[in-house]
Amino acid sequence: MRGGNGKVAYIDTQRTFRPDRIVPIAERFGMDPGAVLDNIIYAHPSTSEHQDNLLLGLAAKMSEKPFKLLIVDSVIAFFQVDFTGRELAQRQQKLAQMLSFIADPGGGVSSDPMKPEGGHVLARAATIRLMFRKVRREQHVSKVFDAPNLPEAEAISFLCQIFL
Structure with a gap:
């Protein structure tokens, strides 16, 4: 068991x-x-x-x-x-x-960006752990680095403003 x-x-x-x-x-x-x-x-x-x-x-x-x-x-x-x-x-x-x-x-x-604040207990509090970082003013990267059903991967997002 x-x-x-x-x-x-x-x-x-x-x-x-x-x-x-x-x-x-x-x-x-x-x-x-x-x-x-x-x-x-x-x-x-x-x-x-x-x-x-x-x-x-x-x-x-x-x-x-x-x-x-x-x-x-x-x-x-x-x-x-x-x-x-x-x-x-x-x-x-x-x-x-x-x-x-x-x-x-x-x-x-911690200076290690992959180590969560609060240690291993809080790290396991979530099913999926993501890390976000700003690349440029309008560009951000989201990274899945701990998920039971997803591979480690990154996605880039862009901020855009629409003026009407």
Whole structure:
């Protein structure tokens, strides 16, 4: 099963988790849907502070039993809501503290354009990763560099203004 029968922690800030989607996935792999659902620990925080507390409590649980996967969907949602305007520095500091619990140590600001901010945890938060760069004032390049069903490729786009 390569870990398919292991414990999973799901912190759902967006209320997007659908247990009913787990059933057909489990059945597809010949697993008991009830047992799979029993292996999922679910929590729905209400603030960024609550999310931090959940992660701390989860760290203690994870030290007792091995977990195969931690999902935080979406890791920055509350930080965008709880900290607005001039609180940007405070938000970034709190977000960095929280990410230090779950991200790789080298996941901060990097000179490598292919390494995402926040490390491998945030890198896997999206199914498709794109990189954008400006070539000229009116020309931009979009590059697919990590996608499960697309080859690595670039596309050039041009900005054009239409005056009526």
